[in-house]
Amino acid sequence: MERKHHINWLPMDFDQRHQDTKSYWRTVWRHFLRKRMAVAGLWFTLFLFGVAILAPLLANDRPLLARHRGQWMWPVFSNVETLDSQSWKDLRKGLRFVLQTDIGAPGDFAIWPPVPYSPTEHHLLECWASPNATHWFGTDDSGRDVLSRMIHGARISLSVGFVAVGIALAIGISLGALAGYFGGWIDHVISRAIEILLTIPTFFLIIAIIAFLPPSIYNIMVVIGLTGWTGVARFVRAEFLKLRQLDFIKASRALGASDTRIILVHMLPNAMAPVLVSAVFGIAGAILTESSLSFLGFGVPPPTPSWGDILSQSRDYIEFAWWLTVFPGVAIFMSITAYNLVGEGLRDAMDPKLFR
Amino acid sequence: MKVYLVKRLLQIIPTLLGITLVTFMIIQLAPGNPAFLKLRMAGEGQVGETAISKQIIEQTRQLYGLDKPLPIQYLLWVKRVLTFDFGTSYKDHRKVIEKIAERLPVTLQLNIISMLLVYLIAIPCGVFSATHSGSASDRLLTLFFFLLYSLPGFWVAVLLIMFLGGGELWDVFPIYGVSSVGSESWPFPARLLDRLWHLVLPVFCLTYGSLAYLSRLTRASLLEVIREDYVRTARAKGLSERIVIFKHAFRNALLPIVTLLAFLLPAMFGGSVIIESIFSIPGMGQLAFEAVLSRDYPVIMAITTISALLTLAGLLLGDILYAALDPRIKLE
Numbered sequence: 001m002e003r004k005h006h007i008n009w010l011p012m013d014f015d016q017r018h019q020d021t022k023s024y025w026r027t028v029w030r031h032f033l034r035k036r037m038a039v040a041g042l043w044f045t046l047f048l049f050g051v052a053i054l055a056p057l058l059a060n061d062r063p064l065l066a067r068h069r070g071q072w073m074w075p076v077f078s079n080v081e082t083l084d085s086q087s088w089k090d091l092r093k094g095l096r097f098v099l100q101t102d103i104g105a106p107g108d109f110a111i112w113p114p115v116p117y118s119p120t121e122h123h124l125l126e127c128w129a130s131p132n133a134t135h136w137f138g139t140d141d142s143g144r145d146v147l148s149r150m151i152h153g154a155r156i157s158l159s160v161g162f163v164a165v166g167i168a169l170a171i172g173i174s175l176g177a178l179a180g181y182f183g184g185w186i187d188h189v190i191s192r193a194i195e196i197l198l199t200i201p202t203f204f205l206i207i208a209i210i211a212f213l214p215p216s217i218y219n220i221m222v223v224i225g226l227t228g229w230t231g232v233a234r235f236v237r238a239e240f241l242k243l244r245q246l247d248f249i250k251a252s253r254a255l256g257a258s259d260t261r262i263i264l265v266h267m268l269p270n271a272m273a274p275v276l277v278s279a280v281f282g283i284a285g286a287i288l289t290e291s292s293l294s295f296l297g298f299g300v301p302p303p304t305p306s307w308g309d310i311l312s313q314s315r316d317y318i319e320f321a322w323w324l325t326v327f328p329g330v331a332i333f334m335s336i337t338a339y340n341l342v343g344e345g346l347r348d349a350m351d352p353k354l355f356r
Numbered sequence: 357m358k359v360y361l362v363k364r365l366l367q368i369i370p371t372l373l374g375i376t377l378v379t380f381m382i383i384q385l386a387p388g389n390p391a392f393l394k395l396r397m398a399g400e401g402q403v404g405e406t407a408i409s410k411q412i413i414e415q416t417r418q419l420y421g422l423d424k425p426l427p428i429q430y431l432l433w434v435k436r437v438l439t440f441d442f443g444t445s446y447k448d449h450r451k452v453i454e455k456i457a458e459r460l461p462v463t464l465q466l467n468i469i470s471m472l473l474v475y476l477i478a479i480p481c482g483v484f485s486a487t488h489s490g491s492a493s494d495r496l497l498t499l500f501f502f503l504l505y506s507l508p509g510f511w512v513a514v515l516l517i518m519f520l521g522g523g524e525l526w527d528v529f530p531i532y533g534v535s536s537v538g539s540e541s542w543p544f545p546a547r548l549l550d551r552l553w554h555l556v557l558p559v560f561c562l563t564y565g566s567l568a569y570l571s572r573l574t575r576a577s578l579l580e581v582i583r584e585d586y587v588r589t590a591r592a593k594g595l596s597e598r599i600v601i602f603k604h605a606f607r608n609a610l611l612p613i614v615t616l617l618a619f620l621l622p623a624m625f626g627g628s629v630i631i632e633s634i635f636s637i638p639g640m641g642q643l644a645f646e647a648v649l650s651r652d653y654p655v656i657m658a659i660t661t662i663s664a665l666l667t668l669a670g671l672l673l674g675d676i677l678y679a680a681l682d683p684r685i686k687l688e
Contacts, residue, residue: 195374198671199371199664199665201663204659205382207648209385212382213385292508292630296510298648315634329508333508337502340505341502344502
């Protein structure tokens with residue numbers, strides 16, 4: 001019942017047919033699925049999610065599963081550093097997936113992750129190895145496996161993207177809603193605040209603040225979020241200004257609904273469409289900002305792996321170490337493109353003209 | 357129109373105060389501030405140990421009057437901003453405002469050239485895409501600009517250095533500074549050519565992103581206008597397609613494009629910070645980057661404030677242009 005109520009009053013030119021049979025979001029989803037590029041972008045973002053979540057299982061210097069003297073072990077999850085005084089790293093012979101049976105006693109075996117190197121382990125004898133059978137994406141200046149660092153770097157990118165955008169959404173939605181709903185001096189104050197943030201060059205503001213704070217990934221998330229809410233606030237404000245003129249809002253006010261109830265229950269769900277779109281674009285922007293910060297050396301503190309950090313090394317070895325430039329760059333480019341594709345697909349799918 | 361202008365100019369005052377407030381809050385993060393020191397101590401336990409950082413803390417405390425009560429501190433800061441007195445740089449003890457005046461021309465050159473290129477290339481491309489909407493060339497152009505838009509600027513810069521600046525492949529363009537060594541004694545045409553040759557790569561890096569964005573915006577804006585009834589009317593009365601597009605449709609599609617000018621400025625400045633430091637261009641961006649690296653607070657504060665003021669001027673200009681172009685604004 002509740003849902004249908006909103007749908008009836010959507011501020012878009014709704015066709016009677018759609019109202020009767022399909023919900024708004026289902027229609028949007030159907031339009032979205034027609035865009036092949038956007039769907040491809042969505043698949044890629046899901047792939048990145050998978051990589052980020054499974055990173056410790058995909059790239060690790062310990063076996064996923066091992067059997068030793070009749071005992072099962074999950075070295076990835078447990079803190080078992082060694083096996084009979086031999087460390088896992090000594091046992092590793094560049095094997096992946098396959099069963100390694102020549103460790104310890106007969107009957108023992110180990111299964112290694114696809115990338116049997118941790119993102120932080122360095123081998124000073126293997127610096128700047130170009131891509132080869134052991135190190136698929138080569139190694140960096142302290143002999144760390146680039147692919148492993150990239151797999152774990154996906155975690156940094158995505159978590160910065162999502163947390164920063166989450167903070168930006170929380171601020172943007174609340175301030176935008178307040179400004180659009182109450183109008184008057186509240187609107188004036190919030191609109192000025194938005195204008196002020198628009199005038200200060202965001203990227204420089206971010207580095208200026210980051211430079212004053214102790215280096216940590218949480219500071220980066222918070223600062224990107226605190227400086228990135230203006231777009232969302234403007235969209236929500238504009239939607240609310242439109243919505244509050246509509247009859248169903250007047251009706252619920254006449255019925256005695258409180259401001260909180262009108263904002264949260266009646267208006268906000270109807271203003272979510274543009275918010276969702278700008279959130280998706282925001283993730284792309286936050287990933288770009290984080291990688292730019294890491295590239296300039298203001299990013300996550302070492303030895304935490306990050307795509308921008310690998311790229312920042314590439315500047316010093318540009319004459320020969322092309323793999324340090326190409327792979328992380330492609331990863332950043334593809335994830336930004338994927339989020340932009342999804343954002344654009346969503347925006348087009350929500351375009352009221354399609355509903356005519 | 358006059359009423360609108362006055363109203364708009366009055367709106368600047370709270371924004372100006374807001375800008376000083378935000379920059380004031382950044383000062384509060386600076387060392388010498390007790391709360392910040394506590395945070396730092398808890399986090400790392402490094403700051404405040406060496407003689408140099410003690411000196412910086414003392415200087416910062418004096419410069420911004422950090423030992424005075426907060427409201428007084430803020431008023432002092434506003435006074436400084438209004439008189440453009442940003443103190444002297446910690447690094448070389450020169451007046452901050454002089455250092456900035458020295459660096460500004462190069463950054464302006466970079467940004468003006470790339471802004472011109474953006475508008476000169478993006479608008480024709482956008483118009484072409486919109487008038488040939490749905491054709492193969494439109495789709496190709498749209499895809500191309502979409503990909504261009506998502507390319508991270510610093511990566512493009514590194515790739516360009518790698519392929520064109522003496523990295524892995526060719527050595528065509530200089531990648532360091534804005535002029536060749538010893539070019540001061542060259543005749544003017546040679547110097548100009550040398551300067552332009554140095555600017556090719558950085559200008560490209562600053563341009564392509566905004567170019568892609570603006571071209572996509574032009575296309576979308578024109579497509580929207582082309583669907584309007586008055587465009588259909590213009591066609592129906594037998595006007596040539598050229599006149600329909602450029603005289604009737606394009607003028608109205610131009611509105612969002614003009615106002616974008618103001619928003620491109622701060623974005624370009626942010627880009628300048630990265631691009632100038634990659635190509636070692638002695639402009640505002642590089643100054644900003646160096647200031648942040650060496651914790652040169654007076655310079656950081658001055659650059660943040662001044663670039664915000666410049667952007668505010670840009671925003672104002674955009675709004676006035678909008679009002680001048682769109683008669684509907686005057687009615688309000």
